[in-house]
Amino acid sequence: MGRDLLLPLRDIAFARAPRPEDPRLALGFGLSGACCLVVPLLVGLLTGHPAGGATVGLGAWLVAARAIVNPAGVRTPYLFGVVVSVGVGTSLGVLVSGSSWMMIGAASALAGLGGLVRPIGVTPALTLLLTAANPLPLDPLPHTGLQLLGGLLPAVLLTLPWPWRRTRPAITTLNEVAAALAALAEAVPGADKGSMPGPTAGAAGRDAGTDGRQDAHPAASPAAERNESRNEGRSEGRDEWDARRRAAADALAAVGTARARRLRGERSRAADDVALALRRVFHEIVALRGLCDTLRRRAPRAVEEAGIGDLTASLADALRAYLADCPPLREPVVDFGARVDRLRERTTGGEREKVVLVLLRQVAHSVGRIQAALDGSAAQARRLCAPRLDIGGLDAAALGFGGLAAPPPLAFDDPRVRHALRVVLGTAFASVVIVLFKPAFPHWLVIAVLVTIQPTYGETRARVWARVGGSTVGGLVSAAVLNLTPGHWALVALIGVSAALAFGLAPTHQAYWATFMTMCVLLLLDFQVPQTARIAESRVVLTLAGGAIAIACTRLLWPRGETRRLADRVGRMLGSHAAAARALAQLARGRMAAERAEDRIRRAGVDAEMVTGALGYIAREPGGTAPEAVGGALDAAQRVRDDLLTMVSLLRDEPIGAGPVADVLDAVAGQLQAASQAVQAGEPYEPGEGVSRGLADDAMWVGAQAERRLAELESAPEAAGSRRALLRTAAADQALRSLDADAVRLCAAAGGAFAAVR
Structure with missing residues (x-):
């Protein structure tokens, strides 16, 4: 014993x-x-x-x-x-x-x-x-x-x-990324995928009501019991999703680390292109998850009718075949756009059905971008399977030391100066x-x-x-x-x-x-x-x-430990998320490339990782107990970044231009920046009304687009007209509302954690 x-x-x-x-x-x-x-x-x-x-x-x-x-x-x-x-x-x-x-x-x-x-x-x-x-x-x-x-x-x-x-071969690390993304794609439908038998997207829309509200009489019914079971399953699905998303993010980070370890002349341009394509696939899968979450909440039967489970399974198969063999295999993805077209033909034309179709169409667009990313990098993937001399790094080496910035001036409050004095x-x-x-x-x-x-x-x-x-x-x-x-x-x-x-x-x-x-x-x-x-x-x-x-x-000697610096780190995290939201506003106006906006989101993720590391050090500080709300702020920050990635997916092809989308993003950025200043100053955070007003304007904008589209259908049923604008505007409205909810939780958690700490 x-x-x-x-x-x-x-x-x-x-x-x-x-x-x-x-x-x-x-x-x-x-x-x-x-x-x-x-x-x-x-x-x-x-x-x-x-x-x-x-x-x-x-x-x-x-x-x-x-x-x-x-x-x-x-x-x-x-x-x-x-x-x-x-x-x-x-x-x-x-x-x-x-x-x-x-x-x-x-x-x-x-x-x-x-x-x-x-x-x-x-x-x-x-x-x-x-x-x-x-x-x-x-x-x-x-x-x-x-x-x-x-x-x-x-x-x-x-x-x-x-x-x-030289670490491991690039083809090996990239293949691991593709496998992690395949597992992530399988988790998109959630724990209750395929469990919702039912009729069409139109039926789902009718069950929910034309005004977008759920049935008002769920109590004491078998449906209520099924809803409770689905809620438990969704919680488990969220945990599984978070674990797989972290695994995919870690695999992508490992590719970046391996690239940094290689000598400049040894870096492969083909590997860089494939890594960029897989990173875009990662962002699109995150966007897919956000869209599918909305479908499960608002029209769960449409998930089964549209075959979201089959779609994600085909995405996973395509990713697993992407670098599994040399030369790479092209595994076709389900033509989800055709499915949405068939569902549209079977709908009765209600307003709710159109909103469901808007979301399904956005899913189809995201899937199309994933397929385009894989197809566009297939030639580079084949080059990785048959390596040869690649001198692409010599161009970067020719840049020399241009761009080196002068170091900031030193002051006594600078942590470097204090550390040197200690x-x-x-x-x-x-x-x-x-x-x-x-x-x-x-x-x-x-x-x-x-x-x-x-x-x-x-x-x-x-x-x-x-x-x-x-x-x-x-x-x-x-x-x-x-x-x-x-x-x-x-x-x-x-x-x-x-x-x-x-x-x-x-x-x-x-x-x-x-x-x-x-x-x-x-x-x-x-x-x-x-x-x-x-x-x-x-x-x-x-x-x-x-x-x-x-x-x-x-x-x-001038103790500036992690406990005292935690508020500064959280404030910096809020500020970087505000900068990412502003970048998306510029993307919506057509003044910034999608790649730069994604880079701002990655920087915000780095600041969040710094807060996570600080929490580990605080455990060893004398009496250094971090506010419990910081953990909730980190979770909310992750949700905000996922929402921002969803917005990038919506805005990547072309800016929305007119409408309040950019103004709402600016308002979200202002809200996050105000929370950052409140946290760093140790003052109570007071939420503003700019975001709520912007979301109300956005809802009216979606209604105006829908009315315009209905008028077009009455006059010319076959004309495309403003259909694409309606689809993208309605999808942006859903994404903005999710972003606002998560940003509010982030600001409340961060502001409440430090209002009385300092």
């Missing part, structure tokens, strides 16, 4: 253990990073200069450690800049090695500069401390030269076009402590502060636990190894293994890096100058003290 109780705990432990997202990348980067250290050590041993080999290896480690953030995307010029930082730190370390107070000033200044200018980082200060606090194994000039030589090794070796830097003061305090109390191997205290302190308290605390735990485990293992006094050849093997594990697992979790990096550095220093187990013990103790100093700095 005891064993049975332990098995679930074991499964939970292994399930939660961080694992490499890309095993090939972890293996390749780990072995390459280990080679940067092991090769100099072997050369030093074989030539009879082990100290020189260790000096080269230390320089290699200092540079290679800066590549762990993005090992597949790091570039040679960036690492050359790190080599220069190593040279500066080594030279200053040699100059100040005889004066403790000069070391304090130099280390603090370099640490502050690294906190202010991100590309500089901690490398110069870290190199200065390692140089000034440890006895040099060589004369200063040879030591500096060999350390620079060691830095050049990873700058070249890690940036070569290794297979592990780093300076934390480093100076740690340096004063080691000068006054003179602990053994004192530089580890300052190094612990440097590598642990982060811009916010939540981030620093998360880094501290990984750093302290990893350093403790790595220090204890290193102490055991040093007690055995291994020879140089054994040290080379141990350094190689620990370096491979450190570099390979570093992108997975900070604790892995702290553990194996501690072992690697301690053994590397022992290779330079023989050490005892005391260095490992000091490393553990001083890392604990350095972590405490880092936490104190971020907690006490």
